[in-house]
């Protein structure tokens with residue numbers, strides 16, 4: 001019907017084999033302001049229709065050749081003829097042929113003989129209706145393309161019938177063909193992301209119950225599994241009685257908007273060069289961490305880092321190299337901080353938020369949940385040492401060092417600003433101390449850090465100077481209280497400070513990695529000692545040796561054990577390796593493989609400090625071990641609890657069900673012994689049966705073999 005826009009008056013095509021009728025119709029229509037063209041047959045009508053594109057067709061039924069019905073059907077089937085109004089003129093005043101006319105696509109009919117007045121009115125009316133329909137179709141098409149451009153789909157939901165009508169664009173957004181959409185509310189809600197489904201359902205139902213419009217963002221899932229975010233707006237349509245008839249709404253694809261929001265967020269909170277959090281985000285993290293630390297009474301530290309003489313590198317090698325260096329520094333810092341989870345939890349570790357770049361060559365680190373504030377020094381030192389290794393930037397070897405200042409909560413401040421300021425001034429102190437080092441803000445912490453440094457230096461020499469000694473602690477059969485084993489416990493004969501217990505130097509040995517050398521030495525010494533006793537004719541006992549995580553996860557354990565056994569000739573079953581739960585829980589499969597190999601060598605295996613490491617029964621079941629050693633803390637509680645130690649009872653029952661021996665650690669009192677005996681525990685060690693003692697003393701407790709055989 002578009003041609004009308006180009007014509008002054010609407011054009012009617014009049015089709016009749018009777019020239020008189022055509023003339024009457026022409027006159028009538030021309031008087032009504034139409035232009036007219038005429039066809040004398042159906043075939044001619046079809047031709048004329050294609051060339052002159054009339055706005056309305058007035059069509060006689062009874063014609064030779066193609067009659068009116070057939071012509072009407074053909075017109076409807078043509079491209080332009082689907083919407084044009086067709087008025088059928090018929091002298092057949094019977095219901096059947098009228099129905100037939102409608103079936104063939106007629107818009108209306110008029111009876112012959114013609115009444116010119118009625119014909120004029122009818123034609124004008126039909127033209128008006130045609131225009132309205134045309135305008136509606138055009139407007140729908142415009143709306144459709146607007147929706148497509150804005151990626152908005154619309155829909156209507158009738159809660160009474162559950163019918164859900166989705167527009168073509170909404171179907172396109174949801175990635176389904178209109179004809180495949182089931183047209184129910186449930187079909188729609190199934191396309192919503194499972195995590196958002198409840199929220200969307202609730203928001204839409206709230207419109208009905210509370211009359212509040214809905215405006216939420218949620219995800220839709222495409223048939224290929226990908227999801228995207230839409231903004232859903234909806235409101236209710238009410239009838240005269242204010243009863244909700246339906247809910248109408250739109251859904252707009254806002255993926256792009258979300259993307260820009262993310263981009264804006266990134267620009268606002270992250271450093272563009274290194275991708276690290278910036279000052280704003282870092283301060284926010286500190287504020288959050290402080291809230292947490294205050295509530296749970298934990299310690300945290302902020303580290304302020306400044307590269308030494310970075311300006312010189314930048315000025316001499318250029319900003320490009322300077323930028324690349326900063327990126328490499330950021331990577332190395334991230335690595336150092338990540339490895340600090342043995343001493344603390346780097347805040348928000350998974351997102352690496354604990355490390356930030358403030359700008360230039362300044363970085364900051366946030367460490368939370370510190371076991372000991374000195375551990376912040378350990379991390380700082382690791383950072384200083386790791387940056388001191390040379391960088392290779394574009395084929396150039398570059399050296400850069402860093403000065404680090406540390407401020408801790410609660411000692412050095414209780415707000416983000418104060419902590420950062422104090423860490424900054426501690427950093428200047430580090431610069432004054434000759435750069436390439438770290439300093440605590442508080443003087444006492446600095447003194448302690450220095451002591452630790454000295455201790456580590458001495459530890460390194462202690463191995464060469466053979467200052468370590470092994471003490472042996474008796475392990476007894478709980479029933480007979482006779483010796484069945486010994487645990488080898490290391491001591492440090494310090495030249496100035498005397499005999500030191502493990503607690504005083506093992507943490508430093510772990511941090512520096514010296515623990516592995518110490519462990520290997522203890523293992524060899526204990527095996528040699530045990531074999532020496534046996535060769536002197538003393539009763540053979542099992543020798544327990546502690547294995548540190550570092551030794552277990554390194555690659556020397558198997559060869560060291562194998563060599564110690566071969567070298568000393570000790571029966572493998574007389575060596576027992578003590579491992580903690582946490583050691584074996586790290587990388588379970590590799591641990592099981594290692595334990596299985598050790599087991600195949602004939603060595604005994606036990607889990608030390610059992611009960612403190614949260615391992616489960618099913619987990620223990622998978623380990624090829626012989627014994628569990630119940631941690632002292634549970635044995636201490638045995639008598640203080642009103643009902644006798646349910647945990648100890650449970651551990652014993654569980655271990656026995658897995659065919660494992662149970663040894664109780666830290667038994668100091670007769671009453672504890674009796675309790676454990678009642679509960680069926682197998683073995684024990686503790687001050688009640690003997691303290692850790694030098695080898696000579698322990699030997700005097702071991703009966704000669706022939707005496708035991710005689711008894």
Ligand code: C2E
Nearest residue numbers: 489490501502519522546547548666667668685686687692
């Ligand atoms: P652990 O393996 O659980 O050893 C038992 C510790 O509990 C020993 O402390 C022992 O003296 C103490 N103990 C035993 N019975 C009692 C008691 O009745 N009352 C009290 N109050 N304490 C008792 P020690 O020798 O100070 O060793 C502490 C920890 O140091 C050991 O705990 C072990 O984890 C570690 N350790 C000792 N020697 C070595 C070693 O050569 N290598 C490794 N990696 N760790 C070792």
Ligand code: MG
Nearest residue numbers: 487546578608
């Ligand atoms: Mg032990």
Ligand code: MG
Nearest residue numbers: 608609629665
């Ligand atoms: Mg223990």
